[in-house]
Amino acid sequence: MIPLLRLEGLVVSFPARRARAGGKRLTVLRGVDLSLHRGRSLALVGESGCGKSTLVRALLGLISPDCGRVLWRGRDLAALTRQERRVVRCEMGVVFQDPGCSLDPTLPVWRSVAEPLRAHRRTLAAPMSGRARERRAIALLARVGLDETLAARRPQALSGGERQRAALARAVATLPALLVADEPLSALDASFQGVVLGLLHEMQCSLSLSLLLVSHDLVLVEGIADDVAVMYAGAVVERGPCAAVLESPLHPYTQALMGARLVPDPRRRMALARAPGEPPDFARLPQGCAYHPRCPRATADCRREPPVYRDGAREALCRHVSLDPLERS
Numbered sequence: 001m002i003p004l005l006r007l008e009g010l011v012v013s014f015p016a017r018r019a020r021a022g023g024k025r026l027t028v029l030r031g032v033d034l035s036l037h038r039g040r041s042l043a044l045v046g047e048s049g050c051g052k053s054t055l056v057r058a059l060l061g062l063i064s065p066d067c068g069r070v071l072w073r074g075r076d077l078a079a080l081t082r083q084e085r086r087v088v089r090c091e092m093g094v095v096f097q098d099p100g101c102s103l104d105p106t107l108p109v110w111r112s113v114a115e116p117l118r119a120h121r122r123t124l125a126a127p128m129s130g131r132a133r134e135r136r137a138i139a140l141l142a143r144v145g146l147d148e149t150l151a152a153r154r155p156q157a158l159s160g161g162e163r164q165r166a167a168l169a170r171a172v173a174t175l176p177a178l179l180v181a182d183e184p185l186s187a188l189d190a191s192f193q194g195v196v197l198g199l200l201h202e203m204q205c206s207l208s209l210s211l212l213l214v215s216h217d218l219v220l221v222e223g224i225a226d227d228v229a230v231m232y233a234g235a236v237v238e239r240g241p242c243a244a245v246l247e248s249p250l251h252p253y254t255q256a257l258m259g260a261r262l263v264p265d266p267r268r269r270m271a272l273a274r275a276p277g278e279p280p281d282f283a284r285l286p287q288g289c290a291y292h293p294r295c296p297r298a299t300a301d302c303r304r305e306p307p308v309y310r311d312g313a314r315e316a317l318c319r320h321v322s323l324d325p326l327e328r329s
């Protein structure tokens with residue numbers, strides 16, 4: 001079956017910001033392959049700065065990759081006409097990392113939620129009148145727990161959690177096939193994280209959405225994601241069914257992220273949802289396996305590019321992942 005979304009060998013670089021960079025570019029995505037099928041949910045997990053939002057921007061067509069392809073229903077985004085791209089954009093709902101970005105500070109929240117319906121009025125199968133757009137926006141806001149009084153407020157008059165919910169309502173306004181949520185939980189406290197996760201799950205099931213959920217916390221995505229891809233320094237280092245990866249992580253980086261699991265206090269767990277050691281600098285990525293300076297299992301061989309280990313639906317980019325589960329412990 002053709003995946004709804006497929007990324008093939010995606011490479012993205014940016015001009016280096018440092019003085020004396022001499023026109024150098026930093027490669028922030030280093031050949032990412034991912035697939036997401038209709039109705040499935042995929043969590044993209046990794047620590048701050050590993051390239052998650054860059055990947056989101058690339059798959060939405062907001063930045064062009066240096067090489068590689070983004071395929072939507074099997075078709076290369078780069079080869080689509082402007083009109084075809086517009087249709088694809090209408091099929092992708094996004095909650096950006098900062099929910100404030102998608103809510104116009106000068107407008108009542110319901111208007112921001114209705115805006116995609118206006119912007120895509122020529123693309124939608126059934127165009128809606130202004131009144132119908134307002135009704136849909138109010139109904140969506142009610143669905144995420146924001147009543148008409150809150151819907152009439154400006155975004156500044158809402159709490160962070162309420163803004164996050166309004167951004168979610170906006171993202172699903174056009175009934176997209178894919179919902180991309182970039183760190184929808186990071187600005188929320190633990191109680192609201194559960195509420196927003198529940199809403200994402202409810203929306204995914206009731207609207208038959210595919211979901212790409214970006215998070216820096218591996219443990220938080222359990223229960224909502226079918227599959228997980230773990231990113232390190234711009235590359236996917238492990239992927240597989242979420243339950244299997246959480247049960248027995250293969251890559252040493254995933255194992256380090258899972259260390260957070262053992263801490264009962266959720267606030268400490270958040271603090272520890274990062275592997276020990278310094279995050280990599282894209283300007284000076286180590287030779288071979290980029291994780292080797294932090295890896296407790298590193299050997300001299302790790303200074304060479306690691307091979308991909310594959311076993312059924314699971315993959316890990318590590319030369320010391322063993323086929324024998326007993327040897328992994």
Ligand SMILES: Nc1ncnc2c1ncn2[C@@H]1O[C@H](COP(=O)(O)OP(=O)(O)OP(=O)(O)O)[C@@H](O)[C@H]1O
Pocket residue numbers: 014015017028046047048049050051052053054055097183216282
């Ligand atoms: N437009 C840009 N120009 C130059 N560098 C950029 C640009 N956008 C991102 N980067 C760099 O690319 C790297 C990855 O950034 P990105 O925002 O994708 O990380 P992230 O995984 O989403 O991090 P976080 O979890 O903090 O949101 C960072 O080093 C960042 O500074």
Ligand code: SF4
Pocket residue numbers: 251252253289290291292293295296297298299302306317318319320321
């Ligand atoms: S290839 Fe080596 S350094 Fe990289 S994760 Fe595996 S054991 Fe660690």
Ligand SMILES: [Mg+2]
Pocket residue numbers: 052053054097182183
């Ligand atoms: Mg980000």
